[in-house]
Amino acid sequence: MMSTAETERVLGSDYMHWAKTTHARARFNLANSGMRPYPFARLNVAPSDLELSGPSFYGYAPLQEAIARKCGVAADCVVAANGTSMANHLALAALVRPGDEVLIEHPAYELLVSTALYLGARVRRFARKADEAFRLDPAEIERELTPRTRVVVVTNLHNPSGALADEGTLREIGEMAGRAGARVLVDEVYLDATAGAPPRTSLHLGEQFVVTNSLTKVYGLGGLRCGWILAEPELARRMWRLNDLFGAMQPHPAELLSIVALAHLDEIGAESRALLDANRPVFNRFLASREDLDAPPVTDGTVSFPRLNGGNVDRLSELLAEKYETSIVPGRFFEMPEHFRVGIALDTDVLTEGLARLSSALDVLKRMG
Numbered sequence: 001m002m003s004t005a006e007t008e009r010v011l012g013s014d015y016m017h018w019a020k021t022t023h024a025r026a027r028f029n030l031a032n033s034g035m036r037p038y039p040f041a042r043l044n045v046a047p048s049d050l051e052l053s054g055p056s057f058y059g060y061a062p063l064q065e066a067i068a069r070k071c072g073v074a075a076d077c078v079v080a081a082n083g084t085s086m087a088n089h090l091a092l093a094a095l096v097r098p099g100d101e102v103l104i105e106h107p108a109y110e111l112l113v114s115t116a117l118y119l120g121a122r123v124r125r126f127a128r129k130a131d132e133a134f135r136l137d138p139a140e141i142e143r144e145l146t147p148r149t150r151v152v153v154v155t156n157l158h159n160p161s162g163a164l165a166d167e168g169t170l171r172e173i174g175e176m177a178g179r180a181g182a183r184v185l186v187d188e189v190y191l192d193a194t195a196g197a198p199p200r201t202s203l204h205l206g207e208q209f210v211v212t213n214s215l216t217k218v219y220g221l222g223g224l225r226c227g228w229i230l231a232e233p234e235l236a237r238r239m240w241r242l243n244d245l246f247g248a249m250q251p252h253p254a255e256l257l258s259i260v261a262l263a264h265l266d267e268i269g270a271e272s273r274a275l276l277d278a279n280r281p282v283f284n285r286f287l288a289s290r291e292d293l294d295a296p297p298v299t300d301g302t303v304s305f306p307r308l309n310g311g312n313v314d315r316l317s318e319l320l321a322e323k324y325e326t327s328i329v330p331g332r333f334f335e336m337p338e339h340f341r342v343g344i345a346l347d348t349d350v351l352t353e354g355l356a357r358l359s360s361a362l363d364v365l366k367r368m369g
């Protein structure tokens, strides 16, 4: 598909600005892709459990070990970062030099594209097709790989569609990238939101894989900014050294709280899973009731990315904000303006009411023609 490399240096994110200034205010926030915030009180932390400063230089060893345990990898593969946001930035910065090609899925989480452009990469794209439920197709990647491709970037689960890529597909992509001398960056920030047991991290699929993740989306723990990169130890060491130019160290109180959260992650994750299991049928019933929306039923994850047939998504979004106290993410932020993203990881009654409002706004839009 689109093969022209984009090279314009980007110095901000329209999507992030919109997300911070606009959608966060809506009472029925269907724009949020993550789990409702997990309350601090439920972590049962006493002030005496915390300390302001500690021995966190190239990571705080107990947290390094806790993340490594969660991911089933060795601690020297783990690089701490400020959320998946900084993990993606640091991973790309370590892998890409100005002028290198980065091959990114389309549609994509905007920050992946803008970060690569900020770093001076030439960005090429490969398609995840709406009429194939946005599946990850190795043939699409093969078509766009060139000898200058340094990194192939994918999300699993896919943001914005929630599509899950299986291990065989990822392995095939890894082998293809390996032959071309490229790495595969897999952003797994939604991976633990699969309907069944979460698959293992792609780091296990080979040395060319680099993985980013955090406790934000599936666990509602974004405030901890507990993110990480998984990479083979030599690359991980390079990332630590590069991070000295960025964040240098993580805030120690957040490291201590993250250790507590990781110790309870199974229970926190079980709650997320139960909420998503309850909400997917609610959303799928809504979807089935709308002839003006095209999307496969949600089977995994926290989001859906329907196509609005015969309507204007930006008008829908404005109408929702003005009259219905409801927000969605317009598809233009994912370079597919006829689609929009809906998040389903809200309390079930809030989701139900938000979807009722979305239905009313869609009906109004249809009457307006």
Ligand SMILES: Cc1ncc(COP(=O)(O)O)c(C=O)c1O
Pocket (backbone or CB within 6 Å): 033, 082, 083, 084, 085, 086, 109, 155, 159, 187, 189, 213, 214, 215, 216, 217, 222, 227
């Ligand atoms: C694919 C993807 N990666 C990373 C992030 C940022 O996550 P974090 O809060 O861990 O920085 C998001 C947030 O929307 C996302 O959708």
